[in-house]
Amino acid sequence: MTDTAIGRDDCLQWDEQDPLRRFRERFTLPPGVIYLDGNSLGALPAHTPERVETMIRREWGDGLIRSWNDAGWFEKPVVLGDRIAPLIGAGAGEVVVGDSTSISLFQALTAAVRLRPDRRVVVAEADNFPTDLYLLQSVQEIAGLELRLVDPRTPGASLDDLLDEQVGVVLLSQVNYRTGELLDMAETTARVHAAGALVVWDLCHSVGALPVDVTAAGADFAAGCTYKYLNGGPGSPSFVYVAPRHQEAAAPPLTGWQGHRRPFAFEGAYAAGEGATRFRIGTPQLISMAALEASLDIWEEVSLADIRTKSLALTDMFIRLVEERLPGLGTVVTPRAHASRGSQVSVRVDDGYPMMQALIERGVIGDFRAPDIMRFGFTPLYTSMTDVWDAVEVLQEIVVSESWRALPAAPSGQVT
Ligand SMILES: Cc1ncc(COP(=O)(O)O)c(C=O)c1O
Structure with missing residues (x-):
């Protein structure tokens, strides 16, 4: 205008x-x-109420336990992950849906830390969303690491100031929840990688708000929610992205039975599932997933x-x-x-x-x-x-x- x-x-x-x-x-x-x-x-x-009603009346009410196979319940975290993948520039098999963003962040952060065992420092933004900070503090304490905080207001506390050969993992939000500031994912990831560290991106305020490209950016891990711009409904499940190059080595900390390589063999010892499926934990929230599924129909046309x-x-x-x-x-x-x-x-x-x-x-x-x-x-x-x-x-x-x-x-x- x-x-x-x-x-x-x-x-x-x-x-x-x-x-x-x-x-x-x-x-x-x-x-x-x-x-x-x-x-x-x-x-x-x-159309979400109708989809949720169908899930409840037909799949749960009539199908009962049979719906794990007949309605594809067991595969839902992977099927929905594949539907979210194009929204963040990921490929099939790189995203799984389930749990809450906080849990997905914990899974991704710990897996990333384990991929850099010789590095004893993790970095986060001082003004990131509190759950991100709290989760990273917890990972830091469990693993006995040092936490450094990026704070643009403090001299010597920019990301570049804090990055060195000690840093193993950096956690960043692509869009800041308070200010709405958008970071350049590709450029920032390149800087983190140049220091030899891995980066975990929180996509809560970017997925569905703008084109995101984790592949082009070379991101290592990402997590995000589906109840904001994706319209999945209150408490709808989060997603986690795992770059293909990390999938076979990644060891998430919450080793639930649905992330097992053979969940229905009911073996006594854990064997990580293939690729990103090992980031699954336990029984998924299927009613919430029905609402998310409905909202993703719209995104296919956008x-x-x-x-x-x-x-x-x-x-x-x-x-x-x-x-x-x-x-x-x-x-x-x-x-x-x-x-x-x-x-x-x-x-x-x-x-x-x-x-x-x-x-x-x-x-x-x-x-x-x-x-x-x-x-x-x-x-x-x-x-x-x-x-x-x-x-x-x-x-x-x-x-x-x-x-x-x-x-x-x-x-x-x-x-x-
Ligand atoms: C950047 C960011 N991360 C995480 C969350 C929320 O995490 P959870 O879905 O576990 O409540 C929010 C919620 O607004 C957020 O803004």
Whole structure:
């Protein structure tokens, strides 16, 4: 769009040309809601309830135990992994689905550490999502390693400063959950490899938000969730990627029976399953997998290039409108450069919590991350340019009327 002031009509026109427009009706969103939190929990695909009901009534209710074979339950973690693979640039047999991101991270991190037995240091970002830090701290303690934290605010604590011949494994998020900053996966992986270390990527905020290419980047391991941009539903299972070159040597720590080479031989000794299947643990969450399966149907029709183009247009527009119309609101902390931006915009605002609550009361749903970040996630499958316009309009009304002052200044519920 041009540099002159943008109007709502311009946004409507943009939406008419949008190649992803048709996907909006594939989701069920409540009327009157502008949903800008798909980076936390994706929206409900319209056909998911039917798929889950079929799983429960037909596969479980009628099929009972027979469904392990007849409905392909046993293979589901691998079949779904193969369906996620194209979304992250992986090949068949390189991704398995199951468990939670925290568990998948623990599996990948420990396996990576075991591949570098002579190196006694692990590295993580100080401002990564807490579960990543907590899990790496645990791996570090169990294995008796040293942990170094990358912190751009501290002199001498950049990734390059910390990398040396002691470092075995580096854990990084491709998109930072708080700021929305996107790292260059290929360039960063190359730097880590040049130091002789392995890298584990957390893809939670990038899978389904932009084209990801673990193969081209040379990533060693990756893990991610499916309940954000992939729309698999609350608590839907995570996935783990294992580069083919590591598959035969990788030794994940949680050696459950379904990761065994011959699970139904019921042998007393563990023998790791072939390739990435050894990252399976125990009985998978099959009801959640049915919901994930339904959401992946949509992804088979989507061009990730279109997703990226629209995501950048939506976030550009949001940043532009917020800065033009609400110049005193706060600081946009999300990078301006497209190459460094995921699919969310984070604004640092002193009274961000009550302001976000006021927005949610008006049907514009984003979220808040302590101490002062208002997060707005943009999901190209079901967010329109007009939604962006309308959301900023509501935000402006709230700021001008100061209606947020009537709301509690600090969180009362457990989830912000
Ligand atoms: C970067 C990142 N990693 C991990 C998680 C969550 O892990 P889990 O799915 O185990 O709750 C989140 C959740 O928002 C996240 O943002």
